Structure formats: C-alpha cells, structure tokens
Amino acid sequence: xxxxxxxxxxxxxxxxxxxxxxxxxxxxxxxxxxxxxxxxxxxxxxxxxxxxxxxxxxxxxxxxxxxxxxxxxxxxxxxxxxxxxxxxxxxxxxxxxxxxxxxxxxxxxxxxxxxxxxxxxxxxxxxxxxxxxxxxx
Amino acid sequence: xxxxxxxxxxxxxxxxxxxxxxxxxxxxxxxxxxxxxxxxxxxxxxxxxxxxxxxxxxxxxxxxxxxxxxxxxxxxxxxxxxxxxxxxxxxxxxxxxxxxxxxxxxxxxxxxxxxxxxxxxxxxxxxxxxxxxxxxx
Amino acid sequence: xxxxxxxxxxxxxxxxxxxxxxxxxxxxxxxxxxxxxxxxxxxxxxxxxxxxxxxxxxxxxxxxxxxxxxxxxxxxxxxxxxxxxxxxxxxxxxxxxxxxxxxxxxxxxxxxxxxxxxxxxxxxxxxxxxxxxxxxx
Amino acid sequence: xxxxxxxxxxxxxxxxxxxxxxxxxxxxxxxxxxxxxxxxxxxxxxxxxxxxxxxxxxxxxxxxxxxxxxxxxxxxxxxxxxxxxxxxxxxxxxxxxxxxxxxxxxxxxxxxxxxxxxxxxxxxxxxxxxxxxxxxx
Numbered sequence: 001x002x003x004x005x006x007x008x009x010x011x012x013x014x015x016x017x018x019x020x021x022x023x024x025x026x027x028x029x030x031x032x033x034x035x036x037x038x039x040x041x042x043x044x045x046x047x048x049x050x051x052x053x054x055x056x057x058x059x060x061x062x063x064x065x066x067x068x069x070x071x072x073x074x075x076x077x078x079x080x081x082x083x084x085x086x087x088x089x090x091x092x093x094x095x096x097x098x099x100x101x102x103x104x105x106x107x108x109x110x111x112x113x114x115x116x117x118x119x120x121x122x123x124x125x126x127x128x129x130x131x132x133x134x135x136x137x
Numbered sequence: 138x139x140x141x142x143x144x145x146x147x148x149x150x151x152x153x154x155x156x157x158x159x160x161x162x163x164x165x166x167x168x169x170x171x172x173x174x175x176x177x178x179x180x181x182x183x184x185x186x187x188x189x190x191x192x193x194x195x196x197x198x199x200x201x202x203x204x205x206x207x208x209x210x211x212x213x214x215x216x217x218x219x220x221x222x223x224x225x226x227x228x229x230x231x232x233x234x235x236x237x238x239x240x241x242x243x244x245x246x247x248x249x250x251x252x253x254x255x256x257x258x259x260x261x262x263x264x265x266x267x268x269x270x271x272x273x274x
Numbered sequence: 275x276x277x278x279x280x281x282x283x284x285x286x287x288x289x290x291x292x293x294x295x296x297x298x299x300x301x302x303x304x305x306x307x308x309x310x311x312x313x314x315x316x317x318x319x320x321x322x323x324x325x326x327x328x329x330x331x332x333x334x335x336x337x338x339x340x341x342x343x344x345x346x347x348x349x350x351x352x353x354x355x356x357x358x359x360x361x362x363x364x365x366x367x368x369x370x371x372x373x374x375x376x377x378x379x380x381x382x383x384x385x386x387x388x389x390x391x392x393x394x395x396x397x398x399x400x401x402x403x404x405x406x407x408x409x410x411x
Numbered sequence: 412x413x414x415x416x417x418x419x420x421x422x423x424x425x426x427x428x429x430x431x432x433x434x435x436x437x438x439x440x441x442x443x444x445x446x447x448x449x450x451x452x453x454x455x456x457x458x459x460x461x462x463x464x465x466x467x468x469x470x471x472x473x474x475x476x477x478x479x480x481x482x483x484x485x486x487x488x489x490x491x492x493x494x495x496x497x498x499x500x501x502x503x504x505x506x507x508x509x510x511x512x513x514x515x516x517x518x519x520x521x522x523x524x525x526x527x528x529x530x531x532x533x534x535x536x537x538x539x540x541x542x543x544x545x546x547x548x
Contacts (some may be wrong), residue, residue, distance in 0.1 A: 011446055013296060013439045017289035017344045018250070023194040024164035024287065028424045031161075035422055044482055045423065056201065059162040063196045067253060070291045071455055113155070116204060148309055149319065150302045150435065152428035153482045159424060165287045172285055181345055207428045208318055292524070297468040298442075301435035330475065331434040337470045387429070390478060404412060 002044070003077035003093075004037045010072045020067035026102045028061075030092040033078040041128045052113045053122070058087065059107040066101045068094065074101070080129050086110050086118040088129070140214040140230075141174045147209045157204035163239045164197075167229040170215040173241070178265045189250045190259070195224065196221040196244040203238045204229065211238070218268050221245050225266070277367075278311045283348065284346045289316070294341035301334075302375045304366040307352040315402045326387045327396070332361065333381040340375045348375070354403050360384050360392040362403070362405040413503075414446045414488035421483045431478035438471075438514045441503040444489040445517070452539045462531070463524045469498065470518040477512045479505070485512070491540050497521050497529040500538070 004024065008029045015020040034043055068074055068088045073093040082089035085111045094102040145166045154158040175181070185192065205211055212232040219226035224246045231239040247258045282303045290296040309319055322329070341347055349369040356363035361383045368376040384395045417441045427433040449455070459466065479485055486506040493500035498520045505513040521532045 009437070009443075011296065011443050012290050012292070013442065015291035016286050017291070017293045018191050018193070018286070019291045019293075020193075020253075022287060024161045027161035027164065028422070031424065032420075032422050047482075053157050056155070056157075056204070061198050064194055067193070067225045071458075101262075116157075146304050146306075148302070149429070150305065150433060151425050154428070154429075154430045155421050155423070155428035156428045161424065165285070168287065169283075169285050186344075208321075292465050292467070294467075294527075298435045298438035301438065305435075328429050330429070330431075330478070333474045335472050338468055341467070390431075 003079040003082060003091075004033070004040065005075050005077040006033050006036050008032065008076050008094075010068055010070055010074065014068075015070050018067075020069055023064060026062070026064070026068075026094060026104075029074065029076050029094060030078070030090075030102075030104055034078040034090055034108075037078040038125075041125070043125055043128070044072065048122075049105045051122070053119060054111050054113045054116075055108050056111055056116075057106060058109040060104055061101065062104040064102055066094055066096075066099055068101050072096050081105070083121075083126065083129055085120055088121065123128060140216040140228075141170070141177065142212050142214040143170050143173050145169065145211045145231075146212050147205055147207055147211065149207060151205075152207050155204075157206055160201060162199070163199070163205075163231060163241075166211065166213050166231060167215070167227075167239075167241055167243065170213040170229060171245075173225055175216040175262075178262070180262055181263070185259075190256060190261070191248050192245050192252045193248055193253075195246040197241055199239065199241040201239055203233075203236055205233055205238050208217060210217075210234050218242070220258075220263065220266055222257055225258065277353040277365075278314065279349050280307050280310050281384050282306065282348045282350050284342055284344055284348065286344060288342075291343075294297040294310070294343055294377060296338055297338060298375070298379075300336070300338070301341075303348065303350050304352070304364075304376075304378055304380065307350040307366060308364055308382075311400075317334040317402070322396075325396070327393060328385050328387045328390075329339060330385055330390075331380060333401050334378055336376065336378040340370075340373055340391075341362055342370055342375050346370050355379070357395075357400065358401040358402055362395065365380055412433050414490040414502075415444070416486050416488040417444050417447050419443065419485045419487050419505075421479055421481055421485065423481060425479075426481050428429065429478075431480055432476060436472070436473070437479075440485065440505060441489070441501075441513075441515055441517065444487040444503060445501055445519075448489040449536075450464050452536070454536055454539070459533075462533070464530060465522050465524045465527075466519050467522055467527075468517060469520040473513065473515040475506075475513055477510055479507055483507050483528075492516070494532075494537065494540055496531055504530060505543055527538065 012027045081091040090106045092104045094122045110118045152163045214230045218228045227243045229241045249256045288299045351367045355365045364380045366378045386393045425436045458468045488504045492502045501517045503515045
C-alpha cells in the first residue's frame, strides 16, 4: 500500500448506538485524507476558497466491509485515479491494521464558489497531480 | 412522486463553509427517511436493537446534482427497490421544490448486533415490505 | 410550560457508542429550536445572512440531567430571557415526556458576517422579541 | 501553557455556512483532548466501556471568544481541575497560535454503563490523576 495515507483515531463523536462508527462518518474520514493529500501537494482548501474555487463531491460509490470501533486507529488512504479539466476521481480506503473496512470511489468537481458552475482545475494543481500520476505509473 | 417522503429542514448544523449542505449530511437525511419509512410500517429502530438485530449500510451509490442551502425545506424520499433474506435495497432522493438535488441507491444488511454476522430480516418486516411492493407494482 | 417548543426525533446519527444521544448534539437540538422560534417571529437565518448579519453563540451554561435515547421524540424549548442591543440570552430545555433531560442558558451575539464585530440587532427583531417579552410578563 | 494538549486541524466537516467552526464542534475538539489525556495516563475509553463504566458530561460552562476557521491548526488543552469519588472537572482551552478562541469548564460524571447511576472512578485512575495534580502543584 503505497498510497498517500493519514491515521484517524475513532472518537466517541464518530460512533453511534450500534457501538460502531456511524456510516456517514467514513465520508468525513476520507475527505480529511483528500484534504491532507492536497495540502501535501501544496494546495490548501482555504486558499482555493479565496480563489473563488471549491471542490465538491459529485458522485460516490462506497462499500462497507467491516465496522470500525471506538478507540481504533484507522489508516485512511487517498489516490487520484483519474484527472480531467474540471473533475477528478479519488480511490480511497479505510483500514484497521491489515483489514480493509471501507472503500470508495469519489468523483470531485471543481466549481465556482458563487455560481457552482464547473470551473477549470488550476493548472498548477493539474501539473502537481499529473506529475504524481506519471511518477506512480 | 408517490414514494414515502419526509420533510427535512436545513439548519446551520447541516451546512459547511462552502455555504451549502455538507456532502456527508445527505446520508443522514436519507437515513432519517428510511427510519420513518420503517416506523410507518410499524418497525422501530430501537425495538429492532432490542431484538439483537441491526440494519447496517453495506454499500451506496450516490449522486449529487445540486446543492441544498441553509433554511431550505427539502423533501426526502425512500422506496424499497429490492428485498432479499438478509438484505434490502432502497432508492432515495432529495428534492428542493421540483428540483432533484441528490439520489442514492442504498444496500442495507440485516446483522446480529453483537457478532455483525448476517441475520434474516424478521418475517413480519418482510411481509410488511413485500405487501408494499406488490401493492406498488 | 408555555415556552416556544419543537419536537425533535432522536435518530441513529444523534447517538454514540454509549447508546445515548452524544452530548454535543443537544447543542444542535436547541439551536434548531432557536431557529424555529425566530422563523415563527418572521426572521429567517438565511435572510439575516443576506443582510451581512450573523448570530453567534458567545457563551453557554449547560446541564445534563438524564440521557435521551434512540427513537425518542423530545420536546425542545426556547425562550428569550434577556435582550440587549447587540446580544440576547435564551433559556432552553429538552424534555422527554415530563422529564427534563437538559437545560441551557445561551448567550447570543449579533455580529457582522465579515468582520465578526458586534452589530446592532435589527430594530424589527428587537420589537418582535420585546413585544413578546411584554406579552409574556 | 504546560497543560496537556493536542493539535486539531479544522476540516470542512467542522465548519458551517458562517464560514467558521460550527459552535457545537468545539465540544468534540475538547473531548478528543480529554480522551487523549486519559489515554496518555494509560486509560482507554473503549477499555472503560468494557468495565461497564462510562464517563458522561454532566455540566459545562463555555465561552467563545474568537472563531476558528477552515484549515487552521488549533491547539486544544485539557487539565484536571477537581477530582472527587464519582466525578471530575476539566479546564480546557482552544488556541489558534497565541490567541485563545474558546474555554470550557467541564464536569464529568462516572456512571454505570447500563443503569447510568453514579459509580466510583476506578482507584487506578484516581491515583494516576491525583499523582498528576501533586506533580503539577
């Protein structure tokens, strides 16, 4: 597993009365990983906001295999699997130790912050991510 | 649109710094609709818990078309699209007025609350839902 | 109990692994009640936003007496207990049937949306709330 | 500031349409700090759960001074300010750089996980915390 990854600790805030992580919260975990991935590439969400850009989730395909529990330290990965002019796709996973708990394919659209219309992903970000893809393949 | 539906008001808690509903929160909205749908059929989540059963989301396919905003009253639908012995599938949508904002296909598994192993959906629930499917088709 | 009140159903999203409502979520419940209270007076949060105003919580004193549980329908109250030029105070409670689960005293400040500096509460809102106070006392 | 502290990054999930951290989320941040504080003392929340114990918030006094924003890395502190047989009190703060954004005094009760009745804080935890207090004073 050479994907970009961050550790995420499961706190009581993340759980539900089933004694496991509430299913919608995995979406928060994987977004944190995307955010840190972009930050590691030099792109800060707040800074993108200032440029009137916003990345929004446009579609997602997710699979829950095993439940995460209170106190566990999870590993959350992020990898760019497709890159276009106004959108990109991430493949993401959540692990506890060697066990995959959750996987997701996430479509991200770049939009204007005010109008919500599609907008080109900044060229600098494209090249940072494209460079990465080349290096990886 | 004759699907079961509930109104959901967008509060500040549901929004994010993009000025729109935070993407993971649509999953909460549609779960509320599933819960109320089951309650309307006479099945209470807390009661199912007492019987050592738990319904968990096992997979989801979601599409975000338009953003919901603060103060809007949304309409959230739930319809059973498939029913098996240990799982079922819901088709769900979120509308603001006549505009569809979000749609989801949600796989739900019935599991034992302690072991998380698949368990048969209670016969009473199956017949309540099956009856419904027949009536609808 | 003649305070303004709204019903709030406890969903799985509201609970934690302790099997009860997660403590921070009562703050969401009481904010929903404040929002609906203001809406009932003709003041919409989104509309206030458009006027470059924002109400923010500046201080809170809260007491948890009993835990709310999955599936319960709670009653959440809101009452203005003090009203000044740039701030107001709410007294709020959460009940399940006749039992008080939670109470809070909430300080709200009116601020400029961009600078976050204190700003006068709109006169129309002051009179709506003042009229209310008079009628109540 | 020699209190125990953890860094907390502000993600989009933590913000609201006001462009700042949603007020109830500071309660999550300070609970993470209490959890890590206890973990650093050798006490794990999940483990306490297994012993049929649960720590619940019984009262809180909070003050919001300045708003945290998207992308900021906050510092969140936790310090035990009082310790009794079935309860304890934490003093907590949230900083961005040198600026205090939020402070809280939090009453925590130790209760039986099933009955929610007060229960003695485990002696081992008391001594770990008492030892700490002595060392600090």
